[in-house]
Amino acid sequence: MRLGGLYVKVGIRTKLFGAFVVMLGFLVVLGGISIAHIVKTNQMLSDIKKNEEIMVGYNDIAFHTVRSNAAIRGYMNYKKDFMKENHYSIREEVHASIDRLKELGVTDAKFVQFEKDFVAWEQAIDEQVMPLIDANKLPEALKVSAPILGEGSQKLVVFSKDNAKQIDKQIASEIEQMNASGSFIFILTAIVVVVSLIVGAVLAFVFGNGVSRAIQQIISQVKQFASGDFTVTFDTKLRDEFGMLASSMNEMTSTLGNTLNQISSSAEQVAATAEQLTASSQEVSKATVDIGGAIQNISSGIEKQNDKTQHTGQQVNNVAHETDQISMKIQSVNEQTDLATEKANQGRDFANNVTAQMDTILTKTNQITTSLHELKAKSTTITEMVAIISNIAEQTNLLALNASIEAARAGEHGKGFAVVASEVRKLAEQSGNAAQEIHALVDTITAHTDQVVQEMDSNNASVQKGKEMVDLTGATFADISQAVERVQAEANDVTTAIHNMHENIQSIVQDTNSIVSISGEFTDESQTVAAAIQEESAMMEEVAAAANELAHMAIELQESVSQFKY
Structure with missing residues (x-):
């Protein structure tokens, strides 16, 4: 106004x-x-x-x-x-x-x-x-x-x-x-x-x-919003409850658009990180295969060492060279696992942030739904007021009818009063009809408000589904982080084993005379290392599978977000 x-x-x-x-x-x-x-x-x-x-x-x-x-x-x-x-x-x-x-x-x-x-x-x-x-x-x-x-x-x-x-x-x-x-x-x-x-x-x-x-x-505008177009702008020029509703809807669409944009960006980063983690796990798997082959070669050489003691020095040097390469590769594996751990933690933190944003969206939509229910309650209050007006009109009509009866009893002297009573009764009937029209209008407002509430409930379900997907993504990142930590622990064990093996090789260089007696012990240690390498290979396969699953979930999240226009 x-x-x-x-x-x-x-x-x-x-x-x-x-x-x-x-x-x-x-x-x-x-x-x-x-x-x-x-x-x-x-x-x-x-x-x-x-x-x-x-x-x-x-x-x-x-x-x-x-x-x-x-x-x-x-x-x-x-x-x-x-x-x-x-x-x-x-x-x-x-x-x-x-x-x-x-x-x-x-x-x-x-x-x-x-x-x-x-x-x-x-x-x-x-x-x-x-x-x-x-x-x-x-x-x-x-x-x-x-x-x-x-x-x-x-x-x-x-x-x-x-x-x-x-x-x-x-x-x-x-x-x-x-x-x-x-x-x-x-x-x-x-x-x-x-x-x-x-x-x-x-x-x-x-x-x-x-x-x-x-x-x-x-x-x-709500139908356009329900179709997934979050760029719609509600008219806030109205200075009544509809203006307040439009302003709240604009805030909600802006918040949802920003959140979906963040989810899309985060999904892209998660997909890229998952691909990088997959590549790193493949490299580590390849390195562990090489290490396993090297260990098998070492074991085979030790078995032949009893027959070829003249080649002991040369074989020991080869083994030392191979252990150096293994140590470098294990160091590379440690670096990759550190990087994978960092990326997995980042993905988990980002998923937690996205979950918080989805909770905010859900809270906003619940507030809007509450406002719509309050609007419906006010419409019910108006309906009660209209019922009171209708009751007053009916009472006025009854009084006018009684007045007409009294005027009829008065005969000629009551004719003028009968005309006035008739006009009052007509006015009461018109007031009752106007109250019925207002009642019908309020019913229409209530029906439209119920439709908006239903659409907001549907939107709440969609937001809740998105939140569940993000929660699942966060849980997956946590599993990846734990798997990478286990890989890192196993890699540290392998590093320790390689270091011990290098010391043993140096001992062989210093004391070639005792190589025959040591070869049996070294064979046992090489078998232990081979078993550890096999475990590490299996773990890296699990890491690769988890990374692939994470990439697949990130793609699904991007596809879900792409359905909306923001």
């Missing part, structure tokens, strides 16, 4: 959390608007209900006043006691309606005056009309009751009707205001929903496209 000319590292988790916060912000705004509208609507509905009760109270007062008036007129005309009782009963209902209006908060001056007028009307009936009716003075009762039951009762009825009509108009105004508020909230909700959908779509497209492009690029 670029901010103020600088690149800011923003991880995938942060991006997804930011998108979630933005969408949650829109949901909070929409929820706040809906709650405010619901509170306001409930208040208006409460006021309308209260006004309806007041209107009903005024209508009841007007209706019962007319009934009470009719009852007293009927009593006046027919003198039926039940009509009188009905009159007083209706008056009690009027008082109940007046008390109900007081409970509803109707305490204005006009209402107080109305209550006084009604009480005065009742007193006029009780004190002026009823006594005349009970005294059967009907003409006087009609005359006295005319203004009371006419203008007086009409004034009470008109006041009640006028107040009922005024409250009815107020109710209609409140309903109209509530409808207008509902329309405004509907438009505002629609705008918020559209904006949130657009922002959500843009965020999903931007983040999804970026993640998909990064994964496709890494997959392509």
